[in-house]
Amino acid sequence: MKRARLFYAIFFFVSSIVCGTSVFASAPPSQNGQEQKDNGSKDNDHTLRAMHDEMERSKTRLELKIPGTDQPVRPYYVEYRLLDLDFREISGEFGTLLNSNHSRSRFMNVEARVGNYKLDSSNFISEDGFRGFIGSTGSVGIDRDYDSLRQDLWIATDQAFKEAVETYSRKQAYLSSLARQSDINDFSKAEPVHLIEPLVMADWTNRNWEQEVRDTSGTLRVFPQIYESRVTYYLVFATEYLVTSEGTEIRTNRSFAAIESGMNALADDGMPINHFYATYAVRPADLPNPDAVRKSLNVTGSELMALRSAPAAPDYTGPVLFEARAAAPLLAQILGPAVNGARPPVSFTPVVEQLLSGLGGKSDWITRIGARVLPASVTVVDDPSAKEFQGTPLLGSYSVDDEGVRAQKVTLVENGALKNELMSRRPGPDFDQSNGHGRSAFLSDAKPTMSNLFFTSKETMSPADLKKKFLDECRDQKLAYCLIVREMDNPTISLLHQDDFQTLLASYGGGAGTGDRLPLVVYRVYPVDGREEIIRGARIIGINSRAIRNIAGIGNDNYVYNYMQSQINGFAGTALGAFGSAQNGLPASIVAPSLLFEEVEVRGARGEPKRLPLVAPPPMTASK
Numbered sequence: 001m002k003r004a005r006l007f008y009a010i011f012f013f014v015s016s017i018v019c020g021t022s023v024f025a026s027a028p029p030s031q032n033g034q035e036q037k038d039n040g041s042k043d044n045d046h047t048l049r050a051m052h053d054e055m056e057r058s059k060t061r062l063e064l065k066i067p068g069t070d071q072p073v074r075p076y077y078v079e080y081r082l083l084d085l086d087f088r089e090i091s092g093e094f095g096t097l098l099n100s101n102h103s104r105s106r107f108m109n110v111e112a113r114v115g116n117y118k119l120d121s122s123n124f125i126s127e128d129g130f131r132g133f134i135g136s137t138g139s140v141g142i143d144r145d146y147d148s149l150r151q152d153l154w155i156a157t158d159q160a161f162k163e164a165v166e167t168y169s170r171k172q173a174y175l176s177s178l179a180r181q182s183d184i185n186d187f188s189k190a191e192p193v194h195l196i197e198p199l200v201m202a203d204w205t206n207r208n209w210e211q212e213v214r215d216t217s218g219t220l221r222v223f224p225q226i227y228e229s230r231v232t233y234y235l236v237f238a239t240e241y242l243v244t245s246e247g248t249e250i251r252t253n254r255s256f257a258a259i260e261s262g263m264n265a266l267a268d269d270g271m272p273i274n275h276f277y278a279t280y281a282v283r284p285a286d287l288p289n290p291d292a293v294r295k296s297l298n299v300t301g302s303e304l305m306a307l308r309s310a311p312a313a314p315d316y317t318g319p320v321l322f323e324a325r326a327a328a329p330l331l332a333q334i335l336g337p338a339v340n341g342a343r344p345p346v347s348f349t350p351v352v353e354q355l356l357s358g359l360g361g362k363s364d365w366i367t368r369i370g371a372r373v374l375p376a377s378v379t380v381v382d383d384p385s386a387k388e389f390q391g392t393p394l395l396g397s398y399s400v401d402d403e404g405v406r407a408q409k410v411t412l413v414e415n416g417a418l419k420n421e422l423m424s425r426r427p428g429p430d431f432d433q434s435n436g437h438g439r440s441a442f443l444s445d446a447k448p449t450m451s452n453l454f455f456t457s458k459e460t461m462s463p464a465d466l467k468k469k470f471l472d473e474c475r476d477q478k479l480a481y482c483l484i485v486r487e488m489d490n491p492t493i494s495l496l497h498q499d500d501f502q503t504l505l506a507s508y509g510g511g512a513g514t515g516d517r518l519p520l521v522v523y524r525v526y527p528v529d530g531r532e533e534i535i536r537g538a539r540i541i542g543i544n545s546r547a548i549r550n551i552a553g554i555g556n557d558n559y560v561y562n563y564m565q566s567q568i569n570g571f572a573g574t575a576l577g578a579f580g581s582a583q584n585g586l587p588a589s590i591v592a593p594s595l596l597f598e599e600v601e602v603r604g605a606r607g608e609p610k611r612l613p614l615v616a617p618p619p620m621t622a623s624k
Helices: 002-010 047-061 146-176 209-222 290-309 324-338 350-359 463-476 498-514
Strands: 075-093 096-114 136-140 194-196 228-244 249-266 272-281 316-322 378-382 410-414 452-457 482-488 519-525 532-535 539-541 559-566 585-592 595-603
Touching (some): 047 075, 047 228, 075 146, 096 209, 209 228, 209 290, 249 290, 272 559, 316 324, 316 463, 463 595
Parallel strands (some): 194 249
Antiparallel strands (some): 075 096, 075 228, 249 272, 378 410, 378 452, 482 519, 559 585
């Protein structure tokens, strides 16, 4: 949570872009508990019934009389969302437990919209920045009690409605000052969905999670040069509820589990180096066993030691081969913002637009339907219904999105040409209807977000042939060496200190929109004899959505990259959205092969080195 607080501090202003308009009703609800329909109450869950009954009351009685006006103001749309979260987090370091937490919580969020689908109180950042974007979000009782929940919803609805009225007035005043206003609607209509899944209770399996954390984190004891490490298990079961004034009523179950580990060290010259390991599963029982985790952590620790003694990267311009393990996260950073078809919020101040551009929060593909955006052989599809790829489970599957729209398979790029975009219920310049990709985590504002993305090509090479083409290109350019990227960094996981992360953002965050990327495991390859040498501290410049239009070579070695898309305010929807963790992320998957680029600029090591410890590390036995 410390890192999350840092994110909020750094992106305080731009975070208003991410949060939805939130924000209040009339008299308190009656306590008679009369049931109008069976909304899941057969399993003793009265949540949907309470949400439905309070929604019906709000639809008929919620209004605000404004002095000087003839007609009272009423919301045209009200939405209740509720998240029932059963969450376990266990962390260890060098074989000892740091914490073991198990919590059960329920959170609600109420949104009221004033105006109409064409123009409403949403999608506006006023001169006050956060005003109108705080959100009626709060904790509710975990007992699924009917009366208590209705009371909480009543208060939150009142707050949401009153704030929406004020925001709508401010938005109208601002728009009236513009010479030309957008003709894009603020909200799209959607068919009501009624989906009540059976209630699923948390299943932690019979595994001793605390002992597994001790055992797996103890693997890193063989690397005394690691100054600090963390191995954290996240086990999550969630039940999500949605009730809208349009008639949608949904109860769905979701779960995921993760093992994430970050480790930090210093090179002999004082350069900070870091590495990480992460694996994700749909259910806790599907996580790899301790032996497999120990093996992976040993590989990661060994790579970190190799980086520690590796030479610093010099500046370089030339061919770069991204092996599949690195190409998939690279595409996650580039395509995440590019395929977002929603229009950005109306902003009172130009600084918001500047921040969006710097962080990669604006799509270069908007208004380019039919244009070539990728090589002519490439097709890109996002399919929330896919469960696995060649036997490997996919993490981003779902049946209905967080705005109550059924998930749809979308062909985004076909034969290199842009055909579609991911859409939520916020229309954009190209499309005005949702295709079921309005996704969010922890009740944040739903945005057009990838689920299971498939990057395929009709013209591919084997890994051996692709590497040969890469080396031939290197020889043709008469370069002494060229670069292979085997893994990309995720600093949200790999960096364990706030100061380190803050320093990284200061030097990197503003270039994410123009194509700055963070490779982690990079090798120099000498074309004369094929010798490989690991280097450290490289940073890639200029690989953005325009750069991938002319990829020089594509492999046939598809790799499944399961990851978390960040939902932290200021990160979601930008190029930094690919830097997520299980603590605050949204599950997603990308299937992609190796990619060859003919010319990439790589900047060598920069920054001030740190002073090495004055005393050698204490002895540490390999096993506790």
